[in-house]
Amino acid sequence: MKVKKVDHIGIAVKNLDETMKFYADALGLKTVATEVVEDQKVRIAFIPVGDSEVELIESTSPDGPVAKFIESRGEGLQHIAFRVDNIEEALQELKSKGIRLIDEKPRKGGGGAMIAFVHPKATNGVLVEITQRD
Numbered sequence: 662m663k664v665k666k667v668d669h670i671g672i673a674v675k676n677l678d679e680t681m682k683f684y685a686d687a688l689g690l691k692t693v694a695t696e697v698v699e700d701q702k703v704r705i706a707f708i709p710v711g712d713s714e715v716e717l718i719e720s721t722s723p724d725g726p727v728a729k730f731i732e733s734r735g736e737g738l739q740h741i742a743f744r745v746d747n748i749e750e751a752l753q754e755l756k757s758k759g760i761r762l763i764d765e766k767p768r769k770g771g772g773g774a775m776i777a778f779v780h781p782k783a784t785n786g787v788l789v790e791i792t793q794r795d
């Protein structure tokens with residue numbers, strides 16, 4: 662597997678619009694797109710920063726995974742996403758190395774990407790997302 666770069670850093674927030682305002686007003690970073698990802702019960706915003714992005718994530722439901730994350734750990738850094746050329750190959754390689762995965766198969770993420778999460782128990786506590794964008 663070849664990891665090309667940090668694709669984005671995911672940040673869990675309670676209020677997407679307020680947080681986007683901070684990034685815009687304080688840091689001069691503009692949101693290029695917002696999107697609802699139904700199966701994850703989230704609304705996300707992508708904010709390009711140089712060659713990577715910040716992904717702000719707001720739960721759309723109190724029982725969604727991000728709502729639960731905020732409930733137990735508070736707002737803040739939620740995951741880091743590494744971009745690969747071939748996500749199927751990357752997941753096969755991780756499996757063959759005995760790495761525990763949350764997603765055995767890639768699924769649709771925001772921005773048309775294919776994504777899969779690695780279990781934080783396998784990564785010393787950091788939720789790692791593998792992502793492929795064409």
Ligand code: ZN
Nearest residue numbers: 671716742790
């Ligand atoms: Zn992400």
